[in-house]
Amino acid sequence: MTPSEIYYCYRVLELKPGASLDVVDQAYRDLAFVWHPDRIPADNQRLRKLAEEKLKELNQAREKLRSVLHRSPPSSTVRQTPSSQPKTATPRYTATTPVSTRHPASANQSSSYPQPQSSQATPSSQTYQSHPVTQTPSKPIPTHPRRPSAQPDMSGADLRGADLQEKDFSGRNLSGADLSQANLSDAFLHKVNLSGACLYQANLFRANFLQANLSYANLQEANLIGADLSGADLRGANLTGAKVGTGDRIMVKLTGAVLTGAVLPDGSVHSS
Structure with a gap:
């Protein structure tokens, strides 16, 4: 990668250039926890899509920085730990779009979005997935649709x-x-x-x-x-x-x- 691409990846993870692999992984976990689509209401598809795109961007930035930092020699400016044991891989958070926003999921269905893990890492790395939304047929528009009532003023x-x-x-x-x-x-x-x-x-x-x-x-x-x-x-x-x-x-x-x-x-x- 070019220096500008590396700098951009650090910016996505809100880090200064040159941060170590441990710092990159921790920043990824923190931001993925904050931006995970699971905290967006299922009926707000616009914000849910924004969260999915942000999570995808975080995944890509983390993977690119990991590939660069893994290739870095021990004498580089990034401080290395003396331990020779392999590091446990940071989980890659996934996002999938719920099948329907109008009906509750049946007991044998899995949750639409996996819960983010903010502190524990898993050895395996999952891939980011995004599936198209299956929408229920829209209801016919009534002849005289009711206008939505204005939201009440809550000042004071x-x-x-x-x-x-x-x-x-x-x-x-x-x-x-x-x-x-x-x-x-x-x-x-x-x-x-x-x-x-x-x-x-x-x-x-x-x-x-x-x-x-x-x-x-x-x-x-x-x-x-x-x-x-x-x-x-x-x-x-x-x-x-x-x-x-x-x-x-x-x-x-x-x-x-x-x-x-x-x-x-x-x-x-x-x-x-």
């Missing part, structure tokens, strides 16, 4: 301590809402308006805040590990003490996020 709502796991609040107005200590893990919050909302100590594990408005929100001591804040507006937000990773590894996606004036987890203020 009191949702303290509420269990909202995997709920879909995409595009909703929750500005000024009190969500302190609420459980929003795996929730879908695309383009949601949470401006000035209180999310103190909220569980936002793997929550999807794509292009959400979190300006001046209180995110103190919130659990943001695995959350996707790509394109989110975090201007003036308070993230003091928020959990954003393990050790020196940041496990929050902030691609394109606006952090001007935000108070970072260490108490410093982001200036640009």
